[in-house]
Amino acid sequence: xxxxxxxxxxxxxxxxxxxxxxxxxxxxxxxxxxxxxxxxxxxxxxxxxxxxxxxxxxxxxxxxxxxxxxxxxxxxxxxxxxxxxxxxxxxxxxxxxxxxxxxxxxxxxxxxxxxxxxxxxxxxxxxxxxxxxxxxxxxxxxxxxxxxxxxxxxxxxxxxxxxxxxxxxxxxxxxxxxxxxxxxxxxxxxxxxxxxxxxxxxxxxxxxxxxxxxxxxxxxxxxxxxxxxxxxxxxxxxxxxxxxxxxxxxxxxxxxxxxxxxxxxxxxxxxxxxxx
Amino acid sequence: xxxxxxxxxxxxxxxxxxxxxxxxxxxxxxxxxxxxxxxxxxxxxxxxxxxxxxxxxxxxxxxxxxxxxxxxxxxxxxxxxxxxxxxxxxxxxxxxxxxxxxxxxxxxxxxxxxxxxxxxxxxxxxxxxxxxxxxxxxxxxxxxxxxxxxxxxxxxxxxxxxxxxxxxxxxxxxxxxxxxxxxxxxxxxxxxxxxxxxxxxxxxxxxxxxxxxxxxxxxxxxxxxxxxxxxxxxxxxxxxxxxxxxxxxxxxxxxxxxxxxxxxxxxxxxxxxxxxxxxxxxxxxxxxxxxxxxxxxxxxxxxxxxxxxxxxxxxxxxxxxxxxxxxxxxxxxxxxxxxxxxxxxxxxxxxxxxxxxxxxxxxxxxxxxxxxxxxxxxxxxxxxxxxxxxxxxxxxxxxxxxxxxxxxxxxxxxxxxxxxxxxxxxxxxxxxx
Numbered sequence: 118x119x120x121x122x123x124x125x126x127x128x129x130x131x132x133x134x135x136x137x138x139x140x141x142x143x144x145x146x147x148x149x150x151x152x153x154x155x156x157x158x159x160x161x162x163x164x165x166x167x168x169x170x171x172x173x174x175x176x177x178x179x180x181x182x183x184x185x186x187x188x189x190x191x192x193x194x195x196x197x198x199x200x201x202x203x204x205x206x207x208x209x210x211x212x213x214x215x216x217x218x219x220x221x222x223x224x225x226x227x228x229x230x231x232x233x234x235x236x237x238x239x240x241x242x243x244x245x246x247x248x249x250x251x252x253x254x255x256x257x258x259x260x261x262x263x264x265x266x267x268x269x270x271x272x273x274x275x276x277x278x279x280x281x282x283x284x285x286x287x288x289x290x291x292x293x294x295x296x297x298x299x300x301x302x303x304x305x306x307x308x309x310x311x312x313x314x315x316x317x318x319x320x321x322x323x324x325x326x327x328x329x330x331x332x333x334x335x336x337x338x339x340x341x342x343x344x345x346x347x348x349x350x351x352x353x354x355x356x357x358x359x360x361x362x363x364x365x366x367x368x369x370x371x372x373x374x375x376x377x378x379x380x381x382x383x384x385x386x387x388x389x390x391x392x393x
Numbered sequence: 394x395x396x397x398x399x400x401x402x403x404x405x406x407x408x409x410x411x412x413x414x415x416x417x418x419x420x421x422x423x424x425x426x427x428x429x430x431x432x433x434x435x436x437x438x439x440x441x442x443x444x445x446x447x448x449x450x451x452x453x454x455x456x457x458x459x460x461x462x463x464x465x466x467x468x469x470x471x472x473x474x475x476x477x478x479x480x481x482x483x484x485x486x487x488x489x490x491x492x493x494x495x496x497x498x499x500x501x502x503x504x505x506x507x508x509x510x511x512x513x514x515x516x517x518x519x520x521x522x523x524x525x526x527x528x529x530x531x532x533x534x535x536x537x538x539x540x541x542x543x544x545x546x547x548x549x550x551x552x553x554x555x556x557x558x559x560x561x562x563x564x565x566x567x568x569x570x571x572x573x574x575x576x577x578x579x580x581x582x583x584x585x586x587x588x589x590x591x592x593x594x595x596x597x598x599x600x601x602x603x604x605x606x607x608x609x610x611x612x613x614x615x616x617x618x619x620x621x622x623x624x625x626x627x628x629x630x631x632x633x634x635x636x637x638x639x640x641x642x643x644x645x646x647x648x649x650x651x652x653x654x655x656x657x658x659x660x661x662x663x664x665x666x667x668x669x670x671x672x673x674x675x676x677x678x679x680x681x682x683x684x685x686x687x688x689x690x691x692x693x694x695x696x697x698x699x700x701x702x703x704x705x706x707x708x709x710x711x712x713x714x715x716x717x718x719x720x721x722x723x724x725x726x727x728x729x730x731x732x733x734x735x736x737x738x739x740x741x742x743x744x745x746x747x748x749x750x751x752x753x754x755x756x757x758x759x760x761x762x763x764x765x766x767x768x769x770x771x772x773x774x775x776x777x778x779x780x781x782x783x784x785x786x787x788x789x790x791x792x793x794x795x796x797x798x799x800x801x802x803x804x805x806x807x808x809x810x811x812x813x814x815x816x817x818x819x820x821x822x823x824x825x826x
Binding site: 124127128130131134135137138139140141142144145148155156157158202203204206207209210211214215216217219222224225227228229230231232233234235236237238239240241242243244246247259260262263264266267270295296320323324326327331341342345346349350356358361362365368369372373376 | 397398399400401402404405407408411412414415416418419420422423426431437438609612613616619620621624628631632634635637638639640641642644645646647648649650652654655656659660662685689743746747749750751752753757760771774775778779780788791792795798799802803805806807809810
């Protein structure tokens with residue numbers, strides 16, 4: 118296409134607006150591994166001191182970073198397994214099977230998909246108290262899985278919609294039941310969808326902050342997001358940002374790795390958007 | 394029903410159960426809770442009946458006769474198993490046995506009467522007056538500070554203390570420690586000046602953040618569309634990062650950027666500006682930071698949606714416009730923007746909703762400060778019900794705040810049904826069983 122206005126003013130504006138992000142990201146990496154004289158920005162030496170939380174106790178009432186990491190992993194893993202398991206059948210039902218009130222359920226799905234779930238947190242808090250699941254990891258997993266579910270079903274239904282009808286018709290023609298057709302013929306076709314939901318809900322669980330903070334504030338169910346947030350909010354004026362950044366890097370490492378590996382797939386799903 | 398119907402319902406049922414339990418029930422319960430006075434003090438599961446000093450003051454203020462108050466405070470001295478046990482523990486089993494044999498079931502109006510009865514014991518009476526007084530006190534039966542787990546138990550106690558029938562309902566009401574139904578939350582909420590402040594703050598927050606999101610999202614999408622592929626993907630990746638990084642880490646970076654030991658302060662101190670907290674020092678700075686924090690995340694969503702919409706424009710249209718001599722601004726104005734009408738509408742409505750209800754970033758960044766200047770409605774609901782410094786969490790009042798958001802959320806989500814092309818979704822399954 119014809120070059121009929123110059124690129125550099127656009128680049129300049131982009132650069133100015135991106136500058137805070139670039140600075141933050143650069144110093145996230147730099148500050149985690151270096152020391153510097155207070156009042157300057159230039160590093161004066163390389164150190165691993167900020168990562169001491171990995172091998173010593175920080176004496177902040179938590180039960181150690183590895184326990185917290187294990188919690189976070191369990192939380193993210195079981196949430197994503199639950200979401201995937203439930204969406205894979207529900208998505209198929211909504212996409213392919215004829216049953217009463219199907220239109221109603223589809224409409225309900227759209228409404229749920231758009232509904233801002235964070236408004237329900239107070240009621241969910243009280244429900245978990247009544248169920249006795251308050252302050253347990255299981256409680257948070259169940260709630261997180263439930264809130265991710267409309268998104269999972271929506272994506273899964275989309276993947277089922279793209280599978281050609283002919284595959285199913287051929288299976289039914291050959292005498293297989295609908296269940297067999299789904300299990301043997303359709304499921305292999307939607308494996309990318311399964312992967313996408315698995316990865317996305319894992320990342321979403323790994324990053325989740327509000328639910329663990331409200332529903333499981335105790336030490337036993339602490340996850341990395343609440344671990345870091347507690348540090349950040351209790352720090353006061355004596356905030357040790359080098360430590361925060363080291364913990365943050367440790368926390369974000371799986372996210373960054375997964376993102377780099379599955380970049381293209383995720384870009385499409387994030388486009389659907391669950392964050393403001 | 395056909396077999397595929399059963400299969401369909403069976404396939405759907407796990408999702409239905411979960412959705413029912415964690416969407417429908419919470420929506421309905423938010424409505425219910427809004428009509429209660431639930432708080433930390435009342436508990437969630439119901440309560441007991443207990444009268445304490447403050448309850449008694451409340452009763453006095455409510456105009457309960459002094460005589461009734463006296464009856465509550467001192468219901469007399471009763472020789473019962475509990476008192477005898479205490480007596481045995483303090484003064485020995487023989488005394489308790491003898492006293493119990495002589496007086497079990499008796500009620501004395503005054504302590505002196507009990508003391509006299511104690512004095513009358515034959516074996517080893519309690520010699521010191523002070524001890525006797527203490528022993529008599531063991532039999533004092535008052536309704537004060539005694540916990541009654543059920544209503545019948547409390548009513549029986551009222552009956553025993555001979556409290557007039559007319560006064561009982563009021564006493565019962567004051568003594569109950571559990572939650573009760575009430576419609577006062579709504580009136581209370583709107584009588585608070587801060588409520589209007591929250592509404593105003595929410596307005597500022599949504600309008601400015603949304604404008605930033607949409608305008609800057611548009612700018613990013615169009616700019617990266619025209620830039621060479623390498624530069625474009627670099628900027629897309631940079632702007633995508635806030636979206637994938639965990640929110641807590643994202644806020645750590647912003648706090649560092651604006652803190653008094655952080656980036657802005659350090660750089661400006663080179664120019665002789667005293668270090669200060671650039672996020673929390675003034676309301677204006679707090680709002681700027683909040684809008685940017687949310688905007689940097691929100692803009693990336695706009696960027697993705699708008700970018701894919703722009704790529705969907707047939708390139709022949711753009712080529713044709715160039716042949717006709719249109720420059721890029723004309724292209725943007727006459728070709729790209731009209732094509733983006735629906736995506737813009739989608740982003741606007743979607744983000745209005747999510748901005749109205751989200752409080753995560755504000756909580757982590759300013760926590761509503763300085764001095765409540767950035768306390769938005771959703772954050773106020775959260776603070777009232779789940780997280781405040783006073784320690785008395787008012788679930789009922791918080792639910793009242795949340796109810797408004799739930800209702801708005803429901804209405805907006807229903808509107809999505811209209812926005813989406815619902816007919817498309819309703820394509821009939823082609824295999825019927």
